[in-house]
Amino acid sequence: MSTPLRLGTRGSPLALWQARFIADRLRPLVGDRPVELVLIETHGDRDQATALSAMGGFGVFTKAIQNALLDGRADVAVHSLKDLPTIPDDRLALTAVPPRGPTADAFISRKFARFDDLPSGATVGTSSLRRRAQLLNRRPDLHLVELRGNVDTRLRKLDEHNLDAIVLAEAGLVRLGLAERITDRLDTTWMLPAVGQGAIGLECRADDSATRYIVEGVSDPFTWARVLAERAMLAALGGGCLVPIGVTSACEAGVLTIRGAVLSTDGKRRIVATHRGAADAPLAIGQELAAMLLGEGAGELLPNVG
Numbered sequence: 316m317s318t319p320l321r322l323g324t325r326g327s328p329l330a331l332w333q334a335r336f337i338a339d340r341l342r343p344l345v346g347d348r349p350v351e352l353v354l355i356e357t358h359g360d361r362d363q364a365t366a367l368s369a370m371g372g373f374g375v376f377t378k379a380i381q382n383a384l385l386d387g388r389a390d391v392a393v394h395s396l397k398d399l400p401t402i403p404d405d406r407l408a409l410t411a412v413p414p415r416g417p418t419a420d421a422f423i424s425r426k427f428a429r430f431d432d433l434p435s436g437a438t439v440g441t442s443s444l445r446r447r448a449q450l451l452n453r454r455p456d457l458h459l460v461e462l463r464g465n466v467d468t469r470l471r472k473l474d475e476h477n478l479d480a481i482v483l484a485e486a487g488l489v490r491l492g493l494a495e496r497i498t499d500r501l502d503t504t505w506m507l508p509a510v511g512q513g514a515i516g517l518e519c520r521a522d523d524s525a526t527r528y529i530v531e532g533v534s535d536p537f538t539w540a541r542v543l544a545e546r547a548m549l550a551a552l553g554g555g556c557l558v559p560i561g562v563t564s565a566c567e568a569g570v571l572t573i574r575g576a577v578l579s580t581d582g583k584r585r586i587v588a589t590h591r592g593a594a595d596a597p598l599a600i601g602q603e604l605a606a607m608l609l610g611e612g613a614g615e616l617l618p619n620v621g
Contacts, residue, residue: 317347317348317349318348319348319349319350319351320341320345320348320349320350320351320390320391320526320529321351321352321353321388321389321390321391322334322337322338322341322350322351322352322353322389322390322391322392322393323353323355323380323383323384323388323389323391323392323393324352324353324354324355324380324392324393325354325355325356325376325380326354326355326356327465327466328465328466328467328491329395329465329466329487329490329491330393330395331352332490332491333393333395333490333515334352334393335352336413336490336515337391337393337413337515337517337533338350338352340413340533341391341529341530341532341533344529344532344533345529353383353388353389355379355380355383355388355389356379376394376395376398377392377394377398377399377400380392380393380394381404381407381518384407384518384519384520385406385407385520390519390520390523390526391410391517391518391519391526391530392407392517392518392519393515393516393517394515394516394517394518395511395514395515395516396412396510396511396512396514396515396516396542397484397509397510397511397512397514399511399516399518401510401546401547401549401550402550405521406520406521406522407518407519407520407521408518408519408520408521408527409516409517409518410517410518410519410527410530410531410534411516411517411530411531411532411533411534411539412514412515412516412517412534412535412538412539412542413514413515413517413533413534413535413538414535414537414538415513415514415535415538415541415542416485416486416489416490416513416514417485417486417489417513418485418486418503418508418512418513418563419484419485419500419501419503419506419508420446420482420483420484420485420500420501420506420508421482421483421484421485421488421496421497421498421499421500421501422480422482422497422498422499422500422501423470423473423480423481423482423483423496423497423498424473424479424480424481424498424499425473425474426479426480427479427480427498428498428499429498429499430480430499430501433454433457433479433480434479435456436456436457436458437457437458437479437480438457438458438459438460438478438479438480439457439458439459439460439478439479439480439481439482440459440460440461440462440469440472440473440476440478440480440481440482441459441461441462441481441482442461442462442463442469443482443509444557444558444559444580445507445509445559445560445561445578446482446506447459447559447580447582448559448578448579448580448581448582449505449506449507449559449561449576449578449582449585450482450506450582451581451582451583452505452578452582452583452585453505453506453582455582455583460476460478462478462481466483466487466488466491466493467491469481469483470483470493470496480498482501484508484509484512484513485497485500485513486512486513503563506561507561507562507563507574507575507576508561508562508563509560509561509562510542510545510546510548510549510560510562511542511545511546514538514542516542517530517533517534537566537594539597540566540571540594540595540597541564541565541566541571541573541597543597543598543601544564544571544573544597544598544600544601544604545562545564545573545601546601547597547598547599547600547601547602547605548562548573548575548601548602548604548605548608549562549601549605550601551601551602551605551606552577552605552608552609552613552617553617553618557618558577558580558616558617558618559577559578559579559580559582560575560576560577560578561575561576561578562574562575562576566594569593569594569595570591570592570593570594571591571592571593571594571596571597571600572589572590572591573589573590573591573600573601573604574587574588574589574590575587575588575589575604575605575608577608577613577616577617578616579616584615584616586608586611586612586613586616587608588604588607588608588611589604590603590604590607
């Protein structure tokens, strides 16, 4: 039997859905070669209590899978792209991004039909600094609480802790067949998604040209252009997971449009800019947007800039 193509993945229900989704798309490209999943526990999986921001933010859900690539236990890393740091590692290469899922954030509540229906002082659960800052920018009266765990765990905590609402990524709910739990989709004009939200990133060893050639076959050029621009913006800002940064993007008729926001952690300050250009130059567009945001004062909100 030929050597299997091994996909490294976290073991959460959503991560397994994504890995199986990718495996199904790779199998027609590898003929009789088996495609197998290699389950890897990450630091973020082991520690379900500490706030993500207190864990350093960089690679808590991805570093262990990248290490499995580097030591030969896996051939392809399957990441939720929003979790993958933009810090370059010459030994690794982001190789493909299949068509993107929904990018919005979802409002979930058993008490209120819409986000705008929340009363003053309502308690909302989220584990994301980005969501927290944008929620407070929109509604400084809200009481926000830390909410960790996989999708099912967070949905359970909504009831167990008698929260008024929680906020999760729409893509994860849709992929797990839980779209009916979405009460309201938050408007991306004020709740900008995370960089790479809704996208699955496939990473390979940089020197594994054979595997990279196979994996490139599942990539979507429109999604690829969008996420490259978003990640270029984030890399140029240097924010990572420790600064509230959101982004939306669109790619139509050869034109890439990207809108980014940088906020203070308390949500009191918000700097927004929009940029567009040729879709075949996504890195330049993302970097230019970052320069625009810095020109508007975003450096004052970033830990290593300003």
